[in-house]
Amino acid sequence: MNAIKTHLLTRGFVSAAVLLASALAHETAAADRPASIDVEPKTVEVFVTGSTQQLLTTWQPGDGTVADVTRRARYESSDSDIATVTKTGVIRGHSSGKTMIRVSAEDLSLDIPVFVRPAEELPRVSFASDVVPILTRHACNSGGCHGKSTGQNGFKLSLLGFEPHFDHATLTRESRGRRVAVSNPDASLLLLKATGRVPHGGGKRLDVDSDDYRVLHNWISHGVHGPRENEPRVDQLVVTPADRVLKPGASQQLLVTAHFSDGSTRDVTRRAIYESNVPELADTDETGLVSTGSQGGLFSIMIRFGEKITTFRGTIPFSDGSDTPAIADSETPPSSEFDQHLFAQWTHLGVTPSAPADDYEFIRRATIDVCGTLPTAEEIESFVADDQPDKHERLVAQLLERPEYASYFALLWADILQNRGSGYSTSKQRPGTTLFTAWIRDSFAQNKPYDQFVSEILAATGSQQDNPPTIWYRSVRTTPDYVESVAQAFLGVRIQCAQCHHHPAERWSQADYYGLAAVFARVGRKGGFADAEVPTNEVIFLKREGRVVHPRTGEEIAPRALGGPAFDESPFSDPRRELTDWMTAADNPFFARTMVNRMWGHFLGRGIIHPIDDARSTNPPSNPELLDALARDFIDSGFDIKHLIRSITGTRAYRLSSTPNENNANDMQSYSRFYPRRLPAEVLLDGISQVLEVPTNFPGGPGVFPEGTRAIELPDENVPVNFLQVFGRSARTTACECERSVEPALAQALELVNSTVIQRKLSNSPFIERLAAAESEEAGADEIFLRVYGRLPRPEEKQVAVDFVSSASDKNDAYRSLIWALLATNEFLFNH
């Protein structure tokens, strides 16, 4: 056996490469490096029966790749009286002293020194850093059990242990002190229940001979001390490795280390909680071993210990790249910086992009995405015939100048800005919603810079007639409304959880929540009529003062940016303006990225951060470089929305077909093909009207909605149209884009099959009348397919259509059935 052994007596970076060979390494090519194994940590310090240390063994075969061999390596202790090591690389100390652990893998080995400190030197059990994480680890304080707001069976803990003082009091003082028994720890109710020795609704959570039991036991026997002011606290959680490329069916041991404020570190791999954001791709067991499935993609593992979280990011390539066609296409090399980031990710993932979409697909896609409208047959034919190389860019530029662009984006933004028409006194609300929608539409038509758009809304004062953006304040009125709407709509953050407790999956605390609330504490409202709770026609003004208090501590909270600086509290300044100044500054980490991500998701079908408005460290962007590049470009352009749209629609990703190739069918994150999605409700209804040339008569009559009003032009969601309701228009009760849904439902299918609205359009269609009266059924078929699908029929489709119509006794009826069928197909219903 060609083992290369090196004895280590000092700390420092070592590799088991042959020392002589390393001198020659400079002369060899990178691919010819000798193989080596690396072990983390380089030295180990544990306490007698006090702590354990997970080893992480990595093999570098010498070709530039790395592989985790922690579970395959052999571990041997030189003196098992001092320290032992398990097959999975977990070291445990037994008596004080020093010894070596030999790690062997792939014919290489490495010795790791282990220092075992005596039990007396073990730091006192820390409630916050030792006990609480155990409760979190075993889900005692989870939202399903004792951590929920009402506790469980009379025992309430703070959710996920965010409030150690509270938990300490609960454990030591409540329930007549039976929960912990200092003189006889094993008889503590806490331990009896947790080990199932008395009936426990949550079952058996701990074994009596486990490390965790021993820690709790020690904590009790040492006097159940609570959190101390000056004890070392966990400053940071570090996971090694932080990211890795893993093949399908592979595994990777994680090593999680807590860094304390006094400089010490501790292995908490077996005490942490692991959660994958895409369990179908990869998941983790409680020992921190990540296992990948069979599919390619990107995933991250959220790791929690105590209050701290960190993230491991994994990449599972779709292929090793050796049998896929060259990704870098020499004919059309990546032109923009954005394309470079896309290409880099496709290479990294080993995924091949699909072929480009053809002209018919592109013009339909772009017209729908920019204008919420189907292209006409003339527009299609003109685009197809255009042979200039920049025709795609010119098409988008033209679309952006059409009035439908402003109407469509006003519709989408009226959703996010909660321009809600229903409520108690709906008849009074319509003038306001009409004004607000019109203002939003004008903003898009003028291409108002996005920073100005948002500032005008948030800092609005006055009456709705004078200043329509004040209408945002009609729906957004309470503390939760302000905080959650602003955070979700403009900062891309879902902060709802932090209203009552620390956010379980991000760093937001209640202080952050109420600091943002305090920005709006001085918003005053005058006048208004109709119902007391949601009046209309209020005048919004700024009061001289206003306070927000922390709901638990009662202390006043100063207005503050989210995670950022406190604002000036002078009565002469408007904290809302300070908020918008902070948001629109070039270095703000949320504002531009949120808009960019939202727009990217609109055009490409999925945000780079997904869900679109749920940015957190535990939900990282799938392509951070792309997102950052787009955000920087957006800021540099002066927050120019049309510029952003041109940038996004100009990328290679937006030009791809949705048809998968052999390799990218399961890709859902890297945009290697266009991700199809169903058309929004208003676009569908308008599309049907456009094909049949019969506009929808909206309830209220022509006096309210002039003939020819389109669904995308409606002022609010309160126009009673069953079609729009069942196809998922937004109810506008929150700032979440998710309220507009494309989920399928039986009611949608029934609407298509037998609604009178559609039947009436079919029965009164001038288009169908012309078709029935016309000579050529072939030409008719072409026209129909262009209108409905945006393309010409394939020969077999044309045959079916022509045969069907020509053999019918009633041509009108035949065309009605034919067009109905096409309108009910997925090719019409989807943007693909």
Next chain:
Amino acid sequence: MQDIKEHRDRNTASISRRRMLQIGAPALGLSLADILQARATSSRSDGARQGKSLIVFWTHGGLSQQDTWDMKPNAPAEYRGMYQPVATSVPGIDITERFPHQSRVMEHVSLVRSVHHENGIHAPSAHWMQTGYFGPTLARNAAQRPSFGSVISRAIGAGAPQMPAYVTIPKSEAFGYQGAVYLGKAFNPFEVGADPNSEGFKVPNLALPDGLAPESVEDRRALLKTFDTLRRDIDNSGVLEGLDAFKAQALEMVTGDHVRQAFNISQEDDALRDRYGRHQFGQSALLARRLVEAGSTCVTVNTGYWDHHNEIEQGLESLLPPLDQAIAALIEDLKDRGLLDDVLIYCAGEFGRTPLINGHAGRDHWSNCFTVMFAGGGLRGGQIVGASEKWGGGVRERLVTPLDLLATVYETLGISLDTHFEDGSGRPVSIVDTGRPIAGL
């Protein structure tokens, strides 16, 4: 308000957040199984469904408990009301003289006389009783939580592929709170849309619009099949697959036999239809029975309007007899068919009515202590749970919350009480939270 916590031996493990999220939607979008959420209950060999179903009589407006199931014959006249109690088939249980039919079958009926919540306005109270949670107010009235019918639709689905899992007759009520909210549009109720007692009753949603002949529908169906060839594999989100399934279901419902027959109440014997009563409540109950036999899992018969602030006697005289007849006929009919153990019947409204009759000879809203009724479903029957104070008023014994009622329903139907669904902000919300099934039923 006193929380009653039953001591139950929960042998279910505690819920990790991950498991809660898995019960909700997977990260990459709803899977087809989630969207359709059916077929979990298979049919038996005799064609009947496996698993229990639920028929609800919703007393929209608030039924007066003191004139129906919780009589106070010894109270002063202004509390007592106009009716006398009568004995029932269960010694010791008396109910109103206006419920003669139910008194015959009392051994199958249980009453919970101590339901309590803390709101006295129709819409918020309806949300509370339909969803278990208080949330919307009159002005900020958007539904916040899913109704129990939608929860059942999502957790169990339908017992037959073409049938809608959750149906409301004649249409949805409860101030708009009978819907699915964040569970997903697929779990909204199917509204029958017409009174089953009406002449020429047909279901608008299943009926072809004017000008569309059945032959044309066949043409359309065939053409749709020919042209609907967009590749399924381009869409990983499940939406395309889901739409296909619903289109097939819709066409089947409209043209096929199973669903139309289920709704075809005229197939029933006249004699049976008479027993249920030739009124909306009776025929709705009969239709509900047909629907659960055909595969629906939750059918809500919306009755009303019980909001008798004025002249309550007049109001109840016209509404109590048909309700009584409908409920009793349903119980007996199910029993005759051997289905009573498999169908839970639940009668409730948003609140009860004041023990004290007001100055207009009516009763006003009262949520402090009111009564709901259960029957069938394998429950013991003939039970009284809880008690109100001497002349009505507050709860004297065994306070029961709306969540407790839902927990009872879910447990009877076999839905795990640990079930959580993610709301719009990603937070897992329990279907029962602090609610516990009522022991002893």
